[in-house]
Amino acid sequence: MSWSEIFTITSALLQGLGTVLTMFFVTMLAAMPLGFLLTLAGRCRIAPIRWLINAYIYVMRGTPLMLQLFFIYYGLPFVNDFFKMALRSAMVCALLGFVLNYAAYFAEIFRGGLLAVEKGQYEACQVLGLNKVQTILSIILPQMFRVALPSITNESITLIKDTALVFSISVLEILYYAKAAVTRTGSVVPYVIAFLIYLILNSVLQLFFNWLEKKTAY
Numbered sequence: 001m002s003w004s005e006i007f008t009i010t011s012a013l014l015q016g017l018g019t020v021l022t023m024f025f026v027t028m029l030a031a032m033p034l035g036f037l038l039t040l041a042g043r044c045r046i047a048p049i050r051w052l053i054n055a056y057i058y059v060m061r062g063t064p065l066m067l068q069l070f071f072i073y074y075g076l077p078f079v080n081d082f083f084k085m086a087l088r089s090a091m092v093c094a095l096l097g098f099v100l101n102y103a104a105y106f107a108e109i110f111r112g113g114l115l116a117v118e119k120g121q122y123e124a125c126q127v128l129g130l131n132k133v134q135t136i137l138s139i140i141l142p143q144m145f146r147v148a149l150p151s152i153t154n155e156s157i158t159l160i161k162d163t164a165l166v167f168s169i170s171v172l173e174i175l176y177y178a179k180a181a182v183t184r185t186g187s188v189v190p191y192v193i194a195f196l197i198y199l200i201l202n203s204v205l206q207l208f209f210n211w212l213e214k215k216t217a218y
Contacts, residue, residue, distance in 0.1 A: 016174035035106025060104035073169040094166040113148035153209040
């Protein structure tokens with residue numbers, strides 16, 4: 001295969017890069033706050049709320065993401081007309097599935113981060129006269145984030161790789177274009193190029209989080 005053909009295939013695959021980046025940033029920006037809210041709700045004193053949150057996290061973490069995408073894309077539109085109208089776009093279904101799934105994982109990560117914060121921190125905040133909001137935002141969150149950062153890094157890298165799953169509900173991303181190129185050329189080179197694209201993305205992401213860990217180490 002000539003270099004011009006490789007360049008043409010790479011250009012075609014990069015058409016799906018926008019989808020991957022959109023999936024990544026929207027999921028991170030929506031799932032992390034939602035996950036933190038789930039963590040707080042899971043610590044609620046009202047038992048039915050705790051049970052509901054724990055059941056949600058259990059189901060989302062205990063079933064395959066691809067199955068959840070299938071349920072949202074193929075199943076929910078049959079429930080009523082609202083879902084049929086709201087979920088007409090495969091991309092919307094993919095984003096919804098990813099946000100709901102990753103929020104459950106981030107909820108567990110943040111729960112572990114909160115458990116790592118010593119109870120004495122809360123008592124010290126009370127002595128200083130800080131209210132609950134000030135305590136969480138100024139004292140607890142920075143410490144929780146520092147503890148949770150390695151796990152957040154792992155989930156972020158997994159997220160980049162999981163974006164390939166949206167190919168299963170006809171979202172046009174890198175793997176979709178790679179398969180089309182393989183079918184057209186009869187060569188596995190497009191898969192190798194897709195492999196390298198994902199590897200580069202995750203390498204850049206790893207470098208970013210390594211820098212972030214150093215910045216938050218002290």
